Ligand SMILES: C=CC1=C(C)c2cc3[nH]c(cc4nc(cc5[nH]c(cc1n2)c(C)c5CCC(=O)O)C(CCC(=O)O)=C4C)c(C)c3C=C
């Protein structure tokens with residue numbers, strides 16, 4: 001990248017000025033005047049209903065799962081101060097509140113700025129609708145403390161459960177797809193819109209934080225509302241049948257949202273994100289007989305019904321036997337992952353398929369980018385430990401891992417992270 005396209009280093013207005021942010025903080029009134037921006041930037045769109053960025057909880061968790069994902073993990077620069085971190089979170093919140101409404105990243109955006117300066121907005125989403133874009137911002141364990149150093153004065157505010165996950169049997173984690181100080185999950189029904197969001201938010205971070213790794217995903221592998229049909233994963237099975245859904249308030253309270261009585265208080269209304277990049281050995285799986293594939297999962301491949309009988313949404317019955325053997329194998333994925341066999345542990349799964357091309361042997365470098373939102377990371381740990389005997393393990397390999405605290409949502413005028421750093 002040349003100097004001229006870096007908003008943090010070019011001459012002229014500072015990044016915060018360029019984004020329309022006053023020295024005293026966010027010019028949130030500008031977002032309220034969004035309709036005016038349509039004519040200014042030309043990037044306002046109608047015909048679809050954008051998801052609000054503001055609310056009690058961050059968008060992108062219970063929001064109906066969009067078709068595409070771009071998730072980026074960031075590390076703060078070694079020179080970044082607490083003031084820089086606060087400024088970044090304010091700038092991201094402001095920009096996210098615009099992008100999710102189908103607007104350019106700033107008022108002058110892609111084409112309304114001066115001709116003698118790089119545009120604030122990179123422009124590839126110009127003319128595209130909001131495409132259900134949601135932007136969800138997370139804070140990683142290393143933000144609170146890195147190698148024993150309390151860089152931002154928040155070490156004593158780290159949620160006790162926010163730490164790198166313990167090692168699991170079969171993990172072959174790669175540093176280049178694991179961990180991070182911050183993350184942004186951008187989900188949209190158009191991949192160009194999701195990529196545009198991450199690209200422009202990364203640009204805003206220039207000088208303060210840089211991308212550590214990012215992952216694109218397509219073809220959601222879950223549903224978060226009863227209205228959504230259950231999609232299929234790359235092994236061809238319906239995935240997301242038994243998920244925590246947006247209209248199940250009791251399960252959300254129990255398993256997804258941090259309660260006001262939980263510690264720390266600044267996380268109330270937030271959640272925790274567990275991200276696992278899981279390679280799926282496609283060519284090996286494709287040689288497995290249909291009956292064996294179903295035994296491994298514990299469900300039928302056609303309609304997704306449990307092998308104990310019924311329809312897709314019938315609860316699995318682990319006591320049913322066929323010819324003296326359990327209909328749902330004792331080592332099947334569904335039996336081992338089911339809340340009844342994990343002390344009630346549940347999670348809101350929101351993962352995506354990914355294909356990163358092919359490897360040197362011509363095999364697909366592909367799998368599941370597993371994303372789960374939980375009230376306590378321990379919920380994931382419990383289930384993942386129980387999956388140590390999963391028949392599916394022969395066909396999958398966990399290569400990336402990250403955990404992030406997802407702070408509560410914010411109201412107009414506020415910013416994500418304010419309950420921690422404000
Ligand atoms: C630790 C959590 C989980 C990991 C990791 C995981 C990986 C993984 N899963 C599939 C495919 C399916 N999973 C299904 C159900 C299911 N999976 C988990 C958890 C993890 N999966 C849970 C909690 C459940 C629901 C269990 C239940 O309550 O019945 C299914 C069945 C359809 C469904 O209910 O979603 C499939 C298929 C793959 C391929 C995979 C790793 C690559």
Ligand SMILES: [Fe+2]
Pocket residue numbers: 333337
């Ligand atoms: Fe699963």
